Amino acid sequence: MGKLNEPSLDMVGVITLDRVWIVFPLIGPIRVSTVITFTLVALYVIHCFGRPYKRSIYQAIVAVFFTASLYEVVYMVVEPFFYFWRVPMWEISALMGWILLGLQQAREYYKPSNLSISLLTATTIAWVLWILGGFPINTYSQPGINLMAETYNITTKALLPLSYVAGLRRRGSRRLS
16 A cells, blocks of 8 residues: 555546546646646647548647657756756656657647747746746645645646647648647
């Protein structure tokens, strides 16, 4: 059995909601906002790429894991400067495959638009404000929720994938949708 507020293997088969986290069996806690953001991103990419749906689903998976991995790498590089933790190089290395696959997708389908540039600028500003604000964080195992930390996390994590998919285009089209 795990410590207080830690998922344990005895929760197999039970998905629970705990504060701002959905706790999945064997996976652990993921923020509700993260699940919603990346589900919407995936559905948008599938819709916009259209048929054949096999290709659309593939493009959606790449877009979701590319932007999620990119976010996590930036987070894992910034976090140790505030909390004196190690830079998790093994985890970063594991995410690099998704980032490389996403860069390939971007090379083929990404064309900057005013919207994507504006959203990426907002993402950068939000990250800078978070860093200047002392980089407050929430973890599943801590009691309570720091609302400012959650606001920074949700803002940066939602804006990054939105800025990316706003610039995705099918080959030969001016707009994805």
